[in-house]
Amino acid sequence: MDPLYTSTEASAGNWSTPEPNGTDGYWNQFVQPPWRIALWAVAYSAIVLVSVVGNVTVVWIILAHRRMRTVTNFFLVNLAFAEASMSAFNTVVNFVYAAHNEWYFGLVYCRFHNFFPIAAVFASICSMTAIAVDRYMAIIHPLKQRLSSTQTKVIIGVIWVLAFLLAFPQYYYSDTDELPGRIVCYIDWPEYDVMNFKTIYYVCVVILIYFLPLLVMGWAYLVVGLNLWAGEIPGDSSGRYQEQLTAKRKVVKMMIVVVCTFAFCWLPYHVYFLLHQFFPLLFERPFIQQVYLAVMWLAMSSTMYNPIIYCCLNDRFRAGFKQAFRWCPCVTASSYEGLELKSTRYLQTQTSVYKASRMETTVSAVLPSAEDAAKVGAKRGSPVHSPSMEVTSNGSSSRSMSKTVSETSSFYSSNNLPV
Incomplete structure (x- = not known):
């Protein structure tokens, strides 16, 4: 995912500049000192470790315990799978390419590298949107029929089909090119006289994988929040009602934190590439590489926060994590926490x-x-x-x-x- 929308098109065009001495050779102006690369390597490695281990544990907690197999949690499985996959297959490669501005991985992985992150991000945010809609239906329209397990799996399948279709242009137009002294991976967009296909595609992608889903989720959680915190059912003050209301509030709070974290982490990245479409000369300056590495780190770090949020805000997930890491000396799982997952x-x-x-x-x-x-x-x-x-x-x-x-x-x- 270098970058998520445009890969290294800029690398193929302008990031190799003539040598200062006026010779015919070329030099890479984005080469970094070893100490800086080492610091960035530690930061990106932490993302991969926490994201993969945390999200795989989330998948195990849900699939290995029958009580956890609910509609909301099936979408959380899809979210965890997308985030763990993107972290494992793209984060390290993206860092290596951004740090050296040289592609070492061949044409096939170049296409996958540009294709999969868009599909994974689309699947992630659509899963969060589906959870928001499901919570809205369960709380605002409790008498209507809920999604079955089969219907949930069909929706997840449709999400991935749409994700692959949205990302397909990135795969189709991806290519590698050999510059003097190095190879770059970029997207060779077609040029049309009547429209700018590249800009239209980027704008559509930003809307579909960021702004539109956030708008839907914001509306759904606003209505749900007003219903759960501002409204009360007249005459119903039983303990059963209060316990159920508290449980629903906890679930909604957790998902609101997940959505806000995703929005915060990805906003600078989307702004970065929208600016790239309208101010391309700004992205030829040497300092832009450090800006990109920081923005990309923040975006990729979104894949590691969700397991931490689940563990902190949900008792059953906390019990599952303690069960999974009970071999650690500092972790103890009580009998009650084990009971929560039965x-x-x-x-x-x-x-x-x-x-x-x-x-x-x-x-x-x-x-x-x-x-x-x-x-x-x-x-x-x-x-x-x-x-x-x-x-x-x-x-x-x-x-x-x-x-x-x-x-x-x-x-x-x-x-x-x-x-």
Whole structure:
């Protein structure tokens, strides 16, 4: 992804300048000292390590635990896959090329290098948009039918098809060229008299993979936020309602942080390449390489923040990370955190048994014994219940309460609380 939209077209054209002594040879004005390259290498390596490990762990947490396989989390799997892939396949190569301004990887990888990042970014932001729309439908229109697992997978497939179609021009027009002393990878855009195809394509890409999705997500989360924080259901102050409302707020908060992080990290990158279309001479100056490396680092770093956000803002993801890294000396996973990742049915059963036993103990402590009941009945002239009848009555009451608790637990464990 060097750059995301235009690759090294500038390298092929203007970034090799005549030598200062006036000879016919060429020199690369963007060669950096070793110490600077080493610092940038450490910074980019940290992105790759944290992004790949974190996003692969997110995928494992969701796919390996049945309770985590919800509509929202399937889109999070797609988001994690796109970010881990882009970080693994493009970040290091992009850094090497930007640092040396020389392509070492051949024509095939040049085309993939220009093609895949646009597809991955499109898939990432579309996944976040799908989550925003799903949250909007679940909270604003709770009675409408939710997406099934099959429908979610179909939507993910459609997202990738559209992503490949959007990125295909970058693949089709990518090429390598041999300059004096080095090889460059660039995009050989066609030239038309009636329109500037390159500029139109860049503007469309920026709109489709940044501004339009952010507009949709901003509207959806604004409406959801007003509903969750500014509105209350009249007369419904039960504990069940409050717990459900708190859970929904946590999910929405987490996704808002994810979206804002993505928007902040990618905004300088998009501004950089939009300026490149209208002020190309500015990008021939030597300092622009350091600007590009900084802007690209910020954009690529967006791939490593999401696992950190999930771990900090979601109890189940935090439990999953502790479970995955329990081999580390500083990480301890308690039994409760392990329980959080078990299946819904198991949690319902355990919760029902625990609460039912509490209620049975309370009922037994409050109700009078058979002997006391007989004395009270004799004084009042009311019929005396036998011990066997009392046990039967208590058992019936306990079963009824246990059933109510079980139904409540089942309600909480449903897909209404997706993450």
